[in-house]
Amino acid sequence: MKKYIFTGLLVWLPLAITIWVLMNVVGALDGVFTWLLHAVMAVLPTELHQPLLGLRDVPGLSVLILVTALWVTGVAATNIAGQWLVNQSNRLISHIPIVKSIYTSVKQVSDTLFSSSGQAFRQAVLVEYPRQGSWTIAFVTGKPTGEVGALLPEDMLTLYVPTTPNPTSGFMLIVPRSDVRELHMSVDEALKYIISMGVVAPPPTQS
Incomplete structure (x- = not known):
């Protein structure tokens, strides 16, 4: 009996951990989305609050919005106007004390690791x-x-x-x-x- 229980555990454990990780990621994204929603509601008329609050109950909407935002950002950053905006924002952030140290370090690491022309973690x-x-x-x-x-x-x-x-x-x-x-x-x-x-x-x- 112990053998069969252990075998069943090996079957279900990877799936359970995968679902748990995905649920935590989606939960974190939902929390960020809710915070952004309240920030938008703070500057909009009161009559628009109720329709926006209904968006919180749409499952997976935060993931869809994140993927869409990343795609739009990637498309925009590949043209001249988008690159100019990215360069200007980088220049602005690089003049903010403390923030510039963190941002510059993270940007250098991410550019090295995820650049298609880089060699980091290629071998x-x-x-x-x-x-x-x-x-x-x-x-x-x-x-x-x-x-x-x-x-x-x-x-x-x-x-x-x-x-x-x-x-x-x-x-x-x-x-x-x-x-x-x-x-x-x-x-x-x-x-x-x-x-x-x-x-x-x-x-x-x-x-």
Whole structure:
């Protein structure tokens, strides 16, 4: 009986966790949408409040609005006028104390990670860490630049070593390229391997 209960748990647990995560994400978006709705109502006539309040009861409306807003923003930012507006807003934010430090740092990281022309998190590798003879999976994020790059030999790589089972935290390493072993597995396969603590291993690649 214990065996069957455990097997049933393995079947339902991934689905239950997926639904729970999605519900939390939608709930957070609904909270932001409700706050924006009240902000809009504060500047509109009273007779328009009731129809707007009815929008709160539409399931998934916040997700639809978010996707639409992202799509419209992406379309607008690809033309000359949209790029000019984005540049002007970036210039305005960069002159606000405290805010500019946070915004600039986050923008640099996001541009590096999500840019289609960037190389961050494009390749998974093996590196000896935290001691010789002990290996872990890391992701190539680029090459050291600036003052750090000037003080190091040329053939160096910057790596991100994620922790398990939470890969959003980790360590940054700067190592010689010769100390890194390239992997043929994709970044998604490497993340699954890390999150599962080595249980879900990708199949070996035919050479």
